[in-house]
Every structure is written in C-alpha cells, then in structure tokens.
Amino acid sequence: GISCFSDYAVSHRRSLVPIDSDLDPTVQAVFGCAVLTGCGAVLNTARLHAGERVAIIGLGGVGLAALLGAHAGGARQIIAVDANPDKEALARELGADHFVNARDPDAIEQVKALSSGGVTLAAEFAGVMPALDMAIEVTRRGGRTVTAALPNPADRLSVAAARLVTEERALMGSYVGSCVPSRDIPNFLALHKKGLLPVDRMISHTLELAEINVAMERLAEGQAVRQIICF
Numbered sequence: 001g002i003s004c005f006s007d008y009a010v011s012h013r014r015s016l017v018p019i020d021s022d023l024d025p026t027v028q029a030v031f032g033c034a035v036l037t038g039c040g041a042v043l044n045t046a047r048l049h050a051g052e053r054v055a056i057i058g059l060g061g062v063g064l065a066a067l068l069g070a071h072a073g074g075a076r077q078i079i080a081v082d083a084n085p086d087k088e089a090l091a092r093e094l095g096a097d098h099f100v101n102a103r104d105p106d107a108i109e110q111v112k113a114l115s116s117g118g119v120t121l122a123a124e125f126a127g128v129m130p131a132l133d134m135a136i137e138v139t140r141r142g143g144r145t146v147t148a149a150l151p152n153p154a155d156r157l158s159v160a161a162a163r164l165v166t167e168e169r170a171l172m173g174s175y176v177g178s179c180v181p182s183r184d185i186p187n188f189l190a191l192h193k194k195g196l197l198p199v200d201r202m203i204s205h206t207l208e209l210a211e212i213n214v215a216m217e218r219l220a221e222g223q224a225v226r227q228i229i230c231f
Contacts (some may be wrong), residue, residue, distance in 0.1 A: 005212060007231055017185045026228050027192075027200045029056040030061075033176075034226060035188050035199055038125065040177015041148040043073050044184070046121055050074030053119040055111055057102070057135050058126030059087040061226040062148060064094055064202050066123050071095030079111050079119065081134070082126075084222055088089025094201060102131065111138040118143060127151050141167045148174040202226045 017030060038061075054075045056067045059082040070078050071094070079094035080087070088099040100110045111134075112118050116197050118140030124132050127149035134143045136159065163169060177184070191197035204225040207215055219225040 011161035017181050029198045034061040034065045036179045037177045038062040039069030040179040041146050042066045042069040044178040045129050045174035046146040048073040051076045053077040053115045055079045055119045055122040055138050057081040057124045058130050063125035108137050125149050127132040129155050144170040146174050
C-alpha cells in the first residue's frame with residue numbers, strides 16, 4: 001500500500017509538493033488524488049476549451065472534481081450523469097446545468113437532446129463498461145471521450161473502428177489526470193483560492209482513524225463523496 005492510513009509515511013522528496021501552510025489541511029488532502037485525476041482528465045488530457053458542451057459520467061469524488069474542473073475551464077454546458085439520483089443536488093450545486101439518471105432507458109437520448117445533438121467532450125469516471133459505452137455514444141461527430149476510471153482488467157471495449165475515422169472521434173485514457181504534481185497541484189490550489197475550484201464542498205465527512213470501518217461502509221453504500229481522516 002501507500003500508507004494512506006498510517007500516522008507516518010516514508011516518501012521520496014521528489015514525491016512531495018510544498019504548499020501554503022495557510023490552507024486548511026482537511027482541504028489540502030483532497031488535492032492529492034481526486035482533484036488531480038478529475039480536473040486533470042478534463043483540463044490536461046482532454047484539453048477542454050471554453051464554450052464546450054461537456055458530459056460528466058460517474059459522480060464520485062473524482063467525477064465531481066472533473067465537474068468542478070469543467071466549470072472552472074469555462075464549459076458552456078455541463079451535463080452530470082449518475083445512476084444515483086441523490087447525486088443531483090450536489091452536482092447542480094457544483095456547477096452542473098442538467099442531471100440525467102444513467103439508469104433511464106433513454107439516458108443517451110436525453111444527453112443528446114440537452115446538448116443539441118451531442119456533447120463535444122464526455123468524461124467517464126464510473127469504472128463500468130456501460131458508462132464508457134455511454135460516454136462514447138453521447139459525443140457528437142468530432143467529439144472526444146476521456147476515461148480515468150479503472151474497470152475490471154478482464155473487461156473489453158467494442159467500438160466500430162470505422163467510426164473513429166469517419167466521425168473523427170477521439171478516445172483517450174487519463175492516468176492521474178496526466179498531471180505533474182509539482183506543476184498541477186499549485187495551479188489547482190491557485191484556482192481554489194480564487195474561488196474557481198471549491199473542492200471543499202466535496203468533503204462529506206471528516207473522521208478519526210478509529211472510525212475507518214464506518215467510512216468504508218459509507219463508501220460501499222454510496223453515502224460519501226470524499227472522507228477525510230484527521231490524525
């Protein structure tokens with residue numbers, strides 16, 4: 001493991017990023033993974049342009065960070081998609097213009113109708129193949145699909161190869177948001193300080209290490225967004 005639940009951890013100095021001490025450590029912790037992966041997938045890997053129509057599929061902590069990144073990057077329209085309707089309120093609070101329930105039989109058609117024929121960028125964070133299939137289908141011709149999720153290694157994606165050419169589509173994988181921590185953490189922190197990246201609103205619970213089993217149960221039941229262990 002990486003000692004996330006330890007009082008102390010040994011790390012190479014190149015893996016450390018100095019940040020301002022005036023920021024609440026509870027908020028600092030979110031920048032280590034969720035923000036890098038979510039914001040980075042949209043802003044670095046997919047290179048979001050201001051004015052784009054965007055779909056965010058999968059609204060866990062990483063997906064919500066991507067939603068914040070799309071909003072900060074100037075997306076014209078953000079459509080949030082998740083199988084849990086309880087995620088709608090927070091998604092809208094963080095900048096989503098619309099919410100679509102992924103379990104609806106016509107979910108793909110809903111996204112296309114809301115985006116006047118399809119989004120130019122779909123970002124997938126659910127980690128299941130139907131979500132990735134949807135992320136491809138909701139994009140318009142010339143659209144980009146990026147995924148930062150890690151599905152079962154045995155899963156296989158089936159795409160009509162000719163569509164990639166005839167429709168000029170792009171399918172991209174994003175690992176930790178294509179980020180360089182020493183570059184991107186300060187950049188994302190600067191956006192946070194300007195009020196453009198309110199990642200603190202993603203923190204649903206703070207807890208002590210002794211409560212970790214409760215935290216894991218919340219995570220498994222979909223009751224948590226980002227939980228912070230305070231030592």
